[in-house]
Each structure stands twice: as structure tokens, then as C-alpha cells.
Amino acid sequence: MKKPKILGFYGESKSGKTTLITKLIKHLSADGLNVATVKITDKNIKLDSKEKDTWKHSEAGSNLVVLSSATETDYLIKKKQTINDIIKNMLNIGHFDIILIEGANDKETPKIRLGKIKQRVNTVFTYDGDFEKLLDFVKNQID
Template sequence: MSMKPRVVQLVGYSDSGKTTLLSRLIPLLQRQGLRVGVVKHDGGHDFELDQPGKDTWRYREAGASLVAISSQTKTAFIEQQPLPLEQIVARMGQAGADLVLVEGFKREHYPKLVLIRKPQDRELLAAVTNVVAIVTWDEWEHGGLPVFHVDDAQAIASFVQKGE
């Protein structure tokens, strides 16, 4: 029986440090015994996971709706349709994730850490829902939310782990 994983989103404008911060948080959270899944939102681009000419690419080009490749160390699925974030999270839970960190998907309802790199980025706080903390490049205070410096990955990981 699968458990429903906890979900935390990291949202921010382009070049706000989302990917770098996630790359720092993942090993810290894994060391705490959490099995961490990550979802990256591609924001309207048509990403290409396969390499042209490779077998899985050829299968997709031939019209397969779902292609999987598996080795002794990993498995990847490529599905030829967009899925709602909720379904992706559920699948990660079925695969054993305790925590799913989501980069992007600003309009979803999960708890969010908002990355603020420049003062004008603060407008994002009013544009998204369910903000639980702010991650910033500059020192500033917010009346109602915890504020973390982007370089304090340990404190951010502790906050995420506690699920506050």
C-alpha cells in the first residue's frame, strides 16, 4: 500500500536559483532518511528526453504512447501526454517517495517556498497561493512568513523536513 507523499513547491522567476537550491536540498533531505522525488515543470517548452536515433526515440516516433527503458540501476518512463501534477505526485508516492519537491507549477495548491532574487520579484508573493516561506538573496523581513537566505540550505531542509 502506498503512502501519500508530502509535497513542497519551489517557485520563482527564471534565474531565481530554484534548481541550484533543489540540488542542495536533495542530499540533505535524503540523509535525514527521506526518499525524495523531484518534479520539474518545463513551462510550455517541448523538452526532449530521448536522443534522436536511439531505440526509445524510434519507438516514440513510431507512435508508442508509453515507452520505458530499464537497466540494472534505473528505469525511465516517457509518456506521450501531459499529466496533472497531482497524478505525477501520486505516481511518485506509489514508487516510494516520502517527499516530492516540485520546481515550478506556480498555480498549483501545494505549500510553496517562494524564491525572491530581486526586490521586484516580491510581487510573486501576491500572485501565488499557499506560501509557507520565502527564500531570498538579500536580507529582509516579512511580517508573517519565515524568511531564509538562499545559501542556508540546512535551515531550509530542516524547515521542509518538519513540514511546517
């Protein structure tokens, strides 16, 4: 089975990373590609909500909480993981053609820069507002 292409995105806060990534997801998914995403933040936030049953499980000491509903399954791991560990876990869950990482800041991940932020190691593309050019670049990375 072919390994997924991994592309990171970085830029200043409010530079349009989330908007751009969601637009890419829509286009890539419409083309039949299986897309996965990772959101990395330096903020101290949690996906879980206080007083929900899953939150209570976590607060009681569970290191892994899984919520399985009629529409989705969520895994909440109670520790920070490296991007390599995150990707390894994702690949155990399913096959993806591409993994898009918002907020990528590691040295290994090929990255797309938004805006005038200082260029990071392994930047492979700077987005200049031309979405079609970016979409072509991303699709060529997958092929």
C-alpha cells in the same frame, strides 16, 4: 502508509531553484529520507534523444516507452499530465517521504518562493538565502 509531504519551488529563471533543490535532496537523503522530484517547465523540451531506440518507439506511435537498463528504469509518457496525475503515478512506483516540485504553479501545492517574483497562491515560505532555516522548515513539514 503515510502520504508524502509535497513542496513546490518557484522563482525567476536562473534564480537558483535547481541548485537549492539539489542541495536539499543531498541533505534530506543523507538523513535517510526517501526524496522524489518533479521538474515542471513551460518550455517545449523532451527527455528523450533523437535517433535513440526509445525515441524511435515513440515516433512510431507508442504512447508509453519504458527504458530499463542496468542502472535505472525510465518511463516516458507521450502526453502532458497534471501534477495530480504525476504524483498519483509516482505513488504507484514507490513510497516517498517528500516530493519536491521545481516550477510548481498550481493552486493546491504548498510553495517556496525564491527571489522577488510575485507571490503565488499557497506560498508557505520565502527563501532569503538562509539554507539552514529552509532545511529546518522542510524537515518540520515532514515530521
